[in-house]
Amino acid sequence: MMTQTMIAPETLEDALAAMHAEPGSMALAGGATLVAMMNAGLVEPNSLVALRHVDTLRGTRQLDDGGIELGAMRRHRETALETPFKDGQTVLSYAASQIANPTVRNMGTLGGSIAFNDPGADYPAALVAANATILIVGATGTREVSAEAFFVDWYTTALEAGELVAGVRVPAALVGSIGHYEKLARIAGDFAVASVALQVTWSGDSIAAARIAIGGSGPTPLHLAEADDMLIGTGADSDALSKAGLLLAQAADPVDDVRASADYRRKVIPRLLAKAMREIAPAREAA
Amino acid sequence: MTEMVTLRVNGREHPCRAGIATTLLTVLRDQCELPGTKRGCNQGVCGACSVLVGGKPVRACLTLATDCEDREVTTIEGVGTPARPNAVQQALIDTGAVQCGFCTPGMVIAATALLEEHPDADIETIRQGLSSNLCRCSGYRKIVEAVSLAARRTAS
Amino acid sequence: MKFEDSFVVAASPANVWRAITDPGVIASCLPGCEDIEALSPTSYRAGIRVEVGPIKATFRVEVELTDQDMPNFVRCITKGEEGTRASMLQATSELTLRDIDGASTEVAYDSDVSVTGRLGKFGLGVMKKKAESLGCTFAENFRVQVEAA
Ligand SMILES: Cc1cc2nc3c(=O)[nH]c(=O)nc-3n(C[C@H](O)[C@H](O)[C@H](O)COP(=O)(O)OP(=O)(O)OC[C@H]3O[C@@H](n4cnc5c(N)ncnc54)[C@H](O)[C@@H]3O)c2cc1C
Ligand code: FES
Ligand code: FES
Numbered sequence: 120m121m122t123q124t125m126i127a128p129e130t131l132e133d134a135l136a137a138m139h140a141e142p143g144s145m146a147l148a149g150g151a152t153l154v155a156m157m158n159a160g161l162v163e164p165n166s167l168v169a170l171r172h173v174d175t176l177r178g179t180r181q182l183d184d185g186g187i188e189l190g191a192m193r194r195h196r197e198t199a200l201e202t203p204f205k206d207g208q209t210v211l212s213y214a215a216s217q218i219a220n221p222t223v224r225n226m227g228t229l230g231g232s233i234a235f236n237d238p239g240a241d242y243p244a245a246l247v248a249a250n251a252t253i254l255i256v257g258a259t260g261t262r263e264v265s266a267e268a269f270f271v272d273w274y275t276t277a278l279e280a281g282e283l284v285a286g287v288r289v290p291a292a293l294v295g296s297i298g299h300y301e302k303l304a305r306i307a308g309d310f311a312v313a314s315v316a317l318q319v320t321w322s323g324d325s326i327a328a329a330r331i332a333i334g335g336s337g338p339t340p341l342h343l344a345e346a347d348d349m350l351i352g353t354g355a356d357s358d359a360l361s362k363a364g365l366l367l368a369q370a371a372d373p374v375d376d377v378r379a380s381a382d383y384r385r386k387v388i389p390r391l392l393a394k395a396m397r398e399i400a401p402a403r404e405a406a
Numbered sequence: 407m408t409e410m411v412t413l414r415v416n417g418r419e420h421p422c423r424a425g426i427a428t429t430l431l432t433v434l435r436d437q438c439e440l441p442g443t444k445r446g447c448n449q450g451v452c453g454a455c456s457v458l459v460g461g462k463p464v465r466a467c468l469t470l471a472t473d474c475e476d477r478e479v480t481t482i483e484g485v486g487t488p489a490r491p492n493a494v495q496q497a498l499i500d501t502g503a504v505q506c507g508f509c510t511p512g513m514v515i516a517a518t519a520l521l522e523e524h525p526d527a528d529i530e531t532i533r534q535g536l537s538s539n540l541c542r543c544s545g546y547r548k549i550v551e552a553v554s555l556a557a558r559r560t561a562s
Numbered sequence: 563m564k565f566e567d568s569f570v571v572a573a574s575p576a577n578v579w580r581a582i583t584d585p586g587v588i589a590s591c592l593p594g595c596e597d598i599e600a601l602s603p604t605s606y607r608a609g610i611r612v613e614v615g616p617i618k619a620t621f622r623v624e625v626e627l628t629d630q631d632m633p634n635f636v637r638c639i640t641k642g643e644e645g646t647r648a649s650m651l652q653a654t655s656e657l658t659l660r661d662i663d664g665a666s667t668e669v670a671y672d673s674d675v676s677v678t679g680r681l682g683k684f685g686l687g688v689m690k691k692k693a694e695s696l697g698c699t700f701a702e703n704f705r706v707q708v709e710a711a
Contacts, residue, residue: 123407123426125472145616147473151450153616154468157427158448160648160680161617167426169473222456222463222516222538235615238688273688274615308537338691374687 127169131176131256131285134168138281139258141166146283148192148231151223176230176285179203185291188254191230191284196221198229207249207292207318207330213300214245214316220308230284233269236276236339238374239310243270244334245300247342248316251289257282270339293328296320297402301395302334303387305378311335312379315391319350321403326350331363331392336384337372355396364389411475415440416484424471431455431466434481442482442511446540453539456512457481463519463538482511485518494518497556498549505543512539517553527557563677563690568670569701573708575659578667579633581708582657585625591703593696604630610642614692619644619681621651634659649679669704671697 124141128134138144145164147153148171156162170176176192179202187208189198199216218224218232218241232242233253246253246266253269255262258281266287269277278284292298302314314334320327329350333341346363353359373384408423413430415438422437431448434440434457446454448467455466458480486492491499494517504510513536520527520535527535532553541549571578581587585606589598594611601607604627611620623642630636640653655673662668677689 125426125470127473147470150468150470150473151465154429154470155449156617158429158467159683161684164426167470171473219450220453220538221535222453222465223450225462226464226468273691274617372691374685374691376685376687 123165125167125169127172129172129174131173131283134170134173134283135256135258135281137166137168138283142280144168146170146231146234148228148234149194149226151219151227152231152235152237170230170283182288186288188286188288189229190286191228193229195219195224195227195229195232199224204289204298205292206294207296207298207320208289210245210248210298210300210316210318211242211251211289213298214241214302214314217241217300217302217304223308229287233287234276234278234284236270236274237310238273238338239312239335239378241300241302241311241314241334244314244316244332244340246287246289247332247340248300248318248330249289249292249298250318250330251287253277253287254285255282256285261285263288267340267342273338275338292318293320295406296328297399297406299395299399299402301391301398303391310378313373313384313387313391315388315395316340317392317395317399319355319396319399321406324354325352326355331367333367333371333388335373336388341367341371343367343370357393360393360396361389364392367392409472411472413438413471413474413479414477415479416481422471426470426472428471429467430457430459430469430471430474430479433471434466434479440481440483444508444511446508446512451540452509453512453516454509456515456539458485458515458519461519461522463516480515482514485514492518493556493560494521494553497552497559501548501552501555503545503548503552505541505545509539509541509543513541513549517549517556521553521557521560525557526561527553529554532557563675563686563693565673565675565690565693565697566671567694567697567701568668569705570662570666570668571705571708572666573711574664575633575661575667577711578659578669578708581704581711582659582669583627583630583636587704587707591707592700593703604628612692614684614688617681617684619649621649623651644679644681649677649681652676669701 126137144166147167147169176190178190180188195215195218251266253264264277296318300316303312313336316332318330329347346366349363368385368388373381375381408425411424413420420438422433434443444454446452450465450468456463457466459477486495494514516539585598589595596609598608607624621642621644625640627638636657642651653675658670660668
């Protein structure tokens with residue numbers, strides 16, 4: 120008989136030691152995904168390490184250079200409503216506010232969401248658009264991985280066995296940049312069929328900088344520097360948008376599932392991109 | 407393997423047995439004799455199992471019992487009684503907003519937490535706040551009306 | 563779930579046939595395939611380990627070659643269960659070999675797989691993607707192994 124235990128450490132060191140002590144241990148964050156999988160019989164962890172009591176994982180830290188660090192145990196609700204994002208960093212609060220529904224946003228955490236890397240999840244694309252860095256801790260120390268490199272494959276990340284997400288560092292966005300997250304879902308609160316996360320900076324009538332990431336359309340968020348470049352110097356006219364959108368759609372590798380067919384997802388990507396640009400027009404005028 | 411956990415539910419201590427995969431929902435219904443909290447989907451989607459943990463609404467089906475030892479749990483049985491319904495419960499009765507009643511405990515929990523935070527919630531805020539909960543009888547209009555009535559009554 | 567693909571091996575149809583009907587070769591080319599054991603000249607048993615993120619499962623399968631037309635065509639039926647839990651796997655697969663120029667052979671496969679039970683509850687869309695990439699890895703390993711022989 121396996122020892123089935125719940126461990127509730129108060130420090131990160133103790134959490135890592137507990138993960139190490141019992142091979143097959145799983146971290147328990149909000150439980151919104153893990154417990155649902157346990158209920159469905161999809162995973163049967165022999166030991167759980169609850170991260171709820173580790174205070175250092177919960178806060179945010181404002182950095183001198185305008186960056187913000189968010190702890191892994193930040194609830195979606197806190198990221199959506201209580202984090203002082205500036206400029207294009209707001210892509211993250213837009214994404215967080217569209218995850219599931221208010222009750223699930225009280226439970227689910229940043230670390231749990233990105234460690235699971237559901238292809239329909241909202242944070243991954245937003246973090247790639249924000250050019251964020253994932254902060255990882257393990258028994259042998261800490262390491263940092265760019266969000267782009269962190270998401271590796273379907274439900275798979277750069278985390279090694281025994282490692283934990285400690286948090287995320289969101290760098291300062293360009294002054295005056297606009298962040299936006301456009302999500303297409305069957306109903307409010309469902310996982311994304313497809314999504315577009317972006318940071319755009321305008322200079323007069325043309326785009327000076329852009330970073331676009333597509334969610335829900337492959338094993339990892341899709342970011343192509345080439346697609347970003349196609350928008351730079353343009354006025355986000357429909358021609359430029361459809362060119363960039365098509366390039367992204369061609370590179371996407373979406374699934375066929377209950378939410379939508381792969382073809383539909385590919386078709387919708389350019390339109391979501393155009394919609395995202397229309398949605399930020401008022402913010403641009405205000406800027 | 408199960409262990410003993412003591413849960414504080416509606417201000418009372420309940421000694422329970424729970425394994426690693428035992429949810430708060432299971433313990434409330436099967437051991438605490440509090441069957442008001444309903445099991446709908448067991449996947450976090452429907453909201454029928456909503457309870458307050460530390461005053462905040464959560465899914466009892468996605469909360470592990472062994473992870474609740476230090477937390478105050480409030481269920482539908484704890485927010486009001488037939489003799490003394492809370493404002494939301496009274497408004498649901500007065501509005502006739504209960505059909506089969508399966509979603510009602512979860513709705514009451516969600517609405518009670520919502521009005522705690524936004525006592526003067528307008529219709530849009532109520533709709534957003536209740537978007538965590540599904541009603542298979544699709545009685546949403548009446549439920550929103552009832553919560554709005556409760557908000558107006560509490561305000562006046 | 564239906565899968566269809568083809569790949570080319572620089573070897574004669576006879577050599578490809580010998581390898582592709584050899585359970586030992588199949589096992590060594592298929593990631594996650596373990597403990598393969600022949601039950602008869604036309605049937606064998608194996609374990610297949612699949613992993614999607616935190617979800618891990620090992621199917622015990624039995625494969626039976628139901629039709630053979632050496633060296634052109636094989637059909638096999640795979641049936642299996644996952645450990646003590648409640649997932650079942652069933653597949654009908656066909657392999658067609660086509661002689662290209664005597665020294666190279668095209669292998670086309672066509673497989674219809676169904677998974678029911680707990681794993682069926684999980685997104686089959688992603689399972690299919692995983693299986694497709696497994697197919698590609700198998701094809702590459704097989705090609706390298708047969709061409710080296
Ligand atoms: C009804 C419903 C609707 C949802 N809709 C959406 C949606 O629209 N968009 C969306 O993005 N998500 C959605 N989700 C998922 C939700 O955001 C989850 O909260 C999130 O994916 C997992 O976070 P968690 O904190 O609950 O993690 P848990 O469920 O506790 O853990 C998830 C996984 O991550 C691991 N883990 C947790 N924390 C860490 C850490 N710090 N380091 C390493 N590994 C860790 C766990 O071991 C587990 O494997 C939905 C969930 C539900 C129930
Ligand atoms: S039973 Fe918990 S949300 Fe449906
Ligand atoms: S009243 Fe029947 S489910 Fe809402």
